[in-house]
Amino acid sequence: MxxxxxxxxxxxxxxxxxxxxxxxxxxxxxxxxxxxxxxxxxxxxxxxxxxxxxxxxxxxxxxxxxxxxxxxxxxxxxxxxxxxxxxxxxxxxxxxxRMPKAGPKNGKKIALIGGGPASLTVARDLAPLGYEMHLFDAQVKGGGFMRSEIPSFRLPESVLDEEVGYVLDMGVHAQFDTYIDSLQSILDKEYDAVFVGCGAPRGRDLPKLPGRAEADANIHIGLDWLANVAFDHTQTIGKRVIVLGGGNTAMDCCRTSRRLGGEDVKVIVRSPFDSMKASPWEKEDAIHEGIPIIDNHVPKEFVLENGKLVGMTFEKVEAVFDKDGKRNLVPTGEEPAFYPCDDVLIAIGQENAFPWIEESTGVRFTSWGTPIINDDETFQSTRKEVFFGGDAAFGPSNIITAVAHGHKAAVSIDLYCQGKDLSVRPPPHVTLVSQKMGIxxxxxxxxxxxxxxxxxxxxxxxxxxxxxxxxxxxxxxxxxxxxxxxRCLNCDAQTVFTEANCIECDACTDICPTSCISFVENAPEAELRQSLLVPAETLDQDIYVSDTLETGRVLVKDEDVCLHCGLCAERCPTAAWDMQMFAYNLAKAAPILTEVT
Amino acid sequence: MSYIKPKFRHPNLPTNRLGYTVADYDGAVSTLCAGCGHDSISAAIRNACFASALEPHRIAKISGIGCSSKMPTYFLGKSHGFNSVHGRMPSVATGASLANRDLTYVGVSGDGDTASIGMGQFIHLIRRNLNMTYIVANNGCYGLTKGQDSATADLGSVSKAGDANPFDGIDLASLAILQGASFVGRSFSGDKTQLEPLIRAAMAHKGFAFIDVVSPCVTFNNHAGSTKSYSETRDHLDVMPLDFVPMREEIRTQYAEGTTQSVTLHDGSVIHLHKADTSYRSDDRKSAMHAVQTAEDEGRILTGLLYLDPDSQDLHQNIQLASRPLNELGKDELCPGSKVLNSINEGLR
Structure with a gap:
């Protein structure tokens, strides 16, 4: 190697x-x-x-x-x-x-459609550079999904208000309670760039399931229902609730139901428990609140009596994997299962929808309904000055992904407004500093x-x-x-090796608690991984290979379970090993805003 | 400086026949200088005991005084240990072995502890063929007292203070062969592929097994002009590799005739030697002496298993001692009473 x-x-x-x-x-x-x-x-x-x-x-x-x-x-x-x-x-x-302030005006104006994490991140990155930010959102306050879909028992409103406020306080012109129904109308206002971070707001429905239309009064789309709860439009739910779906929204729906009067709340999901989309801890939290999760049940029918929803029937299935490892849910042939209920919450996923973006704007969409975007670095759409980010870009994901999109889109917008090439991305800010204080x-x-x-x-x-x-x-x-x-292992304290100093005394390999360090004959990677003290079987973890040493061998360090304890460097007589702190800051449109020394 | 080794280990650490990992043979974190050859020897002993699946509680580590003799603290933390008087490790080892012949004895000593103050005891230990492994961590200087030349420092080797050594060094391996040791090896702390099987073979050997290990003193004897530095040692090594195959394991490797030789030990395990030349015979004292001497004349250090007599009689056999450890003998066996005394006395009349 x-x-x-x-x-x-x-x-x-x-x-x-x-x-x-x-x-x-x-x-x-x-x-x-x-x-x-x-x-x-x-x-x-x-x-x-x-x-x-x-x-x-x-x-x-x-x-x-x-x-x-x-x-x-x-x-x-x-x-x-x-x-x-x-x-x-x-x-x-x-x-x-300590928060940055709006920079001196640079004369450029940016429109932000949607007030969620992606848009707010773009605002945070560009406002300090002097861009004039105009943010539009249909809700009464900023935060987007963070406000409407995450229940307050998980995220207190005060926390959200504070952090949304830090961004808006950078001189962002926010127009809440304003639904944008035409992208053209925004483009007509001659913004230098437009960022669409409006989320993927439509919860998926089960329109073709028998009984859906008739029982509509007691069937709710999970996301809409959560938003209604957040804004106090909905305050109660029936005693017996079925939540359909296995994602984090389903978990939020069932736990919210428990707080609005639901006593017998069940989550019923098509897939096996282990492959549910919800995070393990969210499932645990739901179970902790007395909510059973019934897996391998595919919705079959809404059952009505006297025109009123009384329950649902489900077909029992099991997961079968074909040759390509593709999962199929195959009916077990058992009798359909009936579960009584007063209300059903459908939380089976979200759809993108951009009815407000006119074809004439030149913004094109994929067959999945998501915008065609240059790539996942630039976030530029088929109309040059329009950028997408967050759930609006690639469909539903999560807050931290939306923030990451926002940072990248802000870089693109900044480059675009300066007439620079969007594909030439600024490099990350990186430092590597020895942590040696004494011998x-x-x-x-x-x-x-x-x-x-x-x-x-x-x-x-x-x-x-x-x-x-x-x-x-x-x-x-x-x-x-x-x-x-x-408990943190300080993995950013890197083990840095200098071949020229090494006298091959073996001190590092002898002391290493997790047997990560080996001195071996060089070989192609697959072979080399097997020749180590403990074979490096975790293939997505790199091995650190030195240049050829005096004896003709190479040093190989398997990064997999290195504790970053520094014992290799402590036992090294010639400082061939050194522990060096590695700082990596993703390039953002704004230079590093906050100095922490 | 850290004196604590984190408890976490590699989750895929291999286990031996006893179900132990190599970490179960660890000792305390070394307080020797960083990069000391002795630490590599400690690790080689640890690895050898793991590979041979010895039970830690059936091993006794014995040492004298010196940097080398601190080593037993740094390996086999769950074994017996005795840090004795300077140069007197052979007496303590002899006493321990007489009392309990069933333990595996590992003596660790240095060039000062063996070739100077302990020379008298060392010679007699060889002569008695005590069943033990005796390892000298040989760095050619007194590291604990700031690097004065030791008795094994080579003629002309320059000390850190800048003086060339005016005396010929004692070659402990030659001495051991000459004195009749039944197992003599030499190795280098920086060559674990050779040192580990050598230690395993020594531990399997029934009788006195001596290994002289060149172990550079990284603080006082690792400079230009020293003949026992890492780089000088590496430049002058003549390595005879060896494999050690314990009795329980199947022999898989094929060896060419002529340059290899197989020796079966008392316990059924087999040593495969790769010889420096075809005329070399490891079971012939004269041939071994000749090879070591020839290498030395050429300025080379011959390492490997230099001499082995697999059928030697150890001390217990030689003077017909009790076949079981003293702690397993009952009161009646240890003190058979006046009746037996009388019968002995009668027999002498």
Whole structure:
């Protein structure tokens, strides 16, 4: 194998599993260290810089970082990254004066359609550069799906208001309660660019299922129903509720039902329990609230008596995988199952819909109804000055993805407004700094603690079910937060190897607790991976290969379960190993807004 | 400096026949200098015990004084250990072995502990053929007292202070062959592919097994002019590789005639030697002496299993000691009483 090119920032970026997995590439270990140092405001600002909504995301994020966390590969549970983010938000001081202000006007005007996370991110990135931002949203307040679809018992309104406010306070001209019914009308106002971040607002229905039309009064589209609840239009539901669907929206629907009078609430889903789209912890939370999840049941019919919905029948199926690994839900042939109910909530997915975008604007759509976009870097549509992001771009996803889209789209809009080539993307901001403080001392807590992950405490179940707005999760207290923060392995403290210094004394390979380091004969990658002390079987984790050493061997380090404990560098007599802190900041339209030193 | 090794281990760490991983043979974190050859030897002993699936509680580590003799703390944390007086490890090992012949004894010593203060004890230990493995971590200097030349420092080797050594060094391997040791090996701390099987073979050998390991002192003897630095040692090695196949394992590799030789040990395990030349015979004391001497004349360091007598009589057989450890003998066996004494006395009348 050729020596690893560590000058490519993507190599070390990939080693920081959590940051790499985060769509917005939040520097997770960095803010977790700040939490351990009781620097909550700094930890918050590091987050805010990357993901704009730390308080919201610390409660609601889909957390792609946690399954990626290296700690989950050396023990049972990953670091509680998401809930530590909430700690930063909960315990920070007033940070309003650290927020960037609108920059001196540059004469460009940008329209933002929709006031959700994607649009707000674009505003945050461009307002400090002097762009005049005009935001339009049909709701009465900003936040988009974060406000209408996430129940208040998971995300208190005050948290959302605060974080939406930080962006709007940068001189954004927001016009709420304004539904844009024509893209042409916006284009006519000669904005320099338009960003569409209106979400994917239509919940999917089951229009052809027998009884659908007749029972309409007691059948609700999950997303619409949640929005109605959020804005207090809906305050009650029947005692027996069936929620159809297996995603996070279904989980929000069933738990909200429990708070609006639902006593016998069930989730009934087509797929097997394990392959449901909902996050495992959201399923756990629902089950904790006494909501059974019935899997492998395909809706067959809405059953009415005297013109009123009384229940639903389902066909029982099982998942069968064909040769290509494609899943088919095959009927088991059993009698259809009947479940009585008063109301049904349909939460089986979302559809894109852009009835307000005229064909004449030149914005083209795919057969799936999503806009044709240049690529997932530029977010430019077929009409040059119109950009898409968030759920509006590729269909339903999550908040952190919308934020990531917003950052990239903002870069594109900035380049576009300057007449520059959109495909030439600015590189990330990267630093790599030695952490050596003494002969055997590092400027980070190098030796990992053994503590286990702890669950976040919850409010009493009875009290929780009585209120729609009482936040269920209490968040970590500071003592717990410290221990949980210390569980972080500091994967951004990179093991950097300098061939010229190595005398091949084996000290590093002897001390390494997880047997990551081997000195072996070079070979093609597949062979090399097998020749290590412990074969490197996790193929999506890179191996770090040195240039040829004096004895003709190479050093190979399997990144997979490296604890970043620094013992290799401590036991190295010639400083061939060094622990170097790797900072990676995704390029944004604005230069780094917040300095944390 | 970290004195704690994290508890996490690689989830796919292989296990041996006993179900242990190599981590179960770990000791405390070393306090020797970073990069010390001795730490590599510790790791090689650890790896050898793991690979041979020895039960940690059936091993006793014994040492004298010196950097080398600190080593037993850093491997086999669940085994017996005795850190004895300077140069007196052979006496303690002899006593321990007499009391309990069933344990595996690993003695760790250094060039000072063996070739200077302990020379007298060392020679007699060889002569008695005590069933143990005796490893010298040989760095040619007194690292613990800031790097003065030791008795094994080579003639002309330049110390860190800049003085060339005016004396010829003692070659412990030659001495051991000459003195009749039944197993003599030499290796290099930076060559685990050779050192590990050598240690495994030594532990399987019934009798005195001596291994002289060149182990660079990274702090006081790793500079230009030193003959025992990492780079000088590597430049002058003549390596005779070997494989160790325990009795339970099937022999898979095919070896060419002439340059390889197989030796079956007392316990049924087999050593495959790759010889420096076809005339070399590891079971012939003269041939071994000749090969070591020839290499030395050419400025080379011959490493590998230099001499082996697989059928030697160890101390217990030689002086017909009890066949079981003392702690397994009952009171009546240990103190048979006046009746037996009387019968002995009668026999002498």
């Amino acid at each position: 050729k020596p690893t090119n560590t000058n490519d920032p993507e190599y070390f970026h990939k080693v920081v599993d959590c940051q790499y997995a985060c769509p917005a590439h939040t520097p997770v270990p960095e803010y977790i260290r700040l939490i351990a140092q009781e620097r909550y405001s700094d930890a918050y600002m590091i987050n805010w810089e990357s993901n704009v909504f730390p308080g919201v995301l610390g409660r609601t994020c889909d957390r792609p970082c946690e399954p990626a966390c290296r700690r989950g590969r050396v023990e049972e549970e990953p670091v509680a990254i998401c809930r530590l983010k909430r700690v930063a938000a909960d315990f920070k001081d007033d940070v309003s004066n 055997h001392e590092w400027s980070y807590d190098s030796i990992p603690v053994d503590d286990k992950r702890e669950a976040v405490p919850l409010v009493d179940l009875k009290a929780a079910l009585k209120s729609r707005t009482l936040e269920v999760e209490l968040g970590f207290d500071l003592d717990t937060a410290f221990v949980q923060a210390e």
